Amino acid sequence: MSSILLQPGREKSLLRRHPWIFSGAVQHVDDEPLSGATVDLLSANKQFLARASYSPISQIRARVWTFEDEPVDREFFRRRIRSAIDTRQKLKVEGQSNAYRLIYAESDGIPGLIVDRYGEVLVLQSLTAGSEFWKETLADLLLEETGLATIYERSDADVRELEGLEIKVGILRGDLSxxxxxxTEHGLKFNVNLQSGHKTGFYLDQRL
Known part of the structure; x- marks a missing residue:
């Protein structure tokens, strides 16, 4: 696995569990990893600090997947998705609305990934090199863990350009009529346009 060696003293933010490493903190990148590939973050004395996704273009050069020395693979992301689903179930969000934020990027341990649920449809935004690298795997896992069949992609935010990513919009899995x-939101009914509505169609991030 490739690694990023940090400048002396620049490990402090990681030790405080901040999940980003900016380009100015990087001393050396080993082996020229692919955009979005998983890398180890090492202190200047080569102590393991975290495992992260690599972005060669963004000023945020690495976004932490985990602070543990553990594999970042399909089952790693399955656990993160299950945890996010369990959290929403404990909060009983489905009792308030049939639309809610299912995955909220760093808050759910998957930087760059936004997933909103609108009834039987998931709307996905991939905003970083790391989430883009794993997008197909993440899409499959989302359907497996929710039991749903349709994902619509709204990766149309300007921030993708900062990651060297093109805009992507369209059906990722399944189909839409x-x-x-x-x-329905607290008894009020809304018609949400998943294709052209703001963000993923509605302001679900304002609630959860």
Whole structure:
């Protein structure tokens, strides 16, 4: 596995569990990893600090997947997705609305990935090199863990350009008969356009 050696003293943010490493903190990148590939973050004296996704273009050069020395693989992401689903179930969000944020990037341990649920449809945004690298795996796991069949991608945020990524919009899994989807929020009904609505279609990040 490739690694990033940090400048002396620049490990302090990681020791405080901050999940980002900026380009100015990097002393050396080993083996020229692919965009989005997993790398080890090492202190100046080569102590393991974290495992992260690598972005060769962004000012945020690495985003931490885990502070543990553990594999970052399909089962790693399955555990993260299950944890996010369990959290929403404990909060009983489905009792308030049939639309809610299922995955919220760093908050759920998957930097760059936003997933909103609108009834039987998931809308996915991939905003970083790391989430893009694992997107197909993440999409498969989301369907396996939710039991749903459809994912619509809205990776159209300007921040993707900072990661060297192109805009991607369209059906990622399954099919849709309509892009206008009815949701209920605390007894109020809204028609949400998944294709052209703001963000993923609605302001679900304002609630959860």
């Amino acid at each position: 309509s892009f206008v989807f009815p949701i």
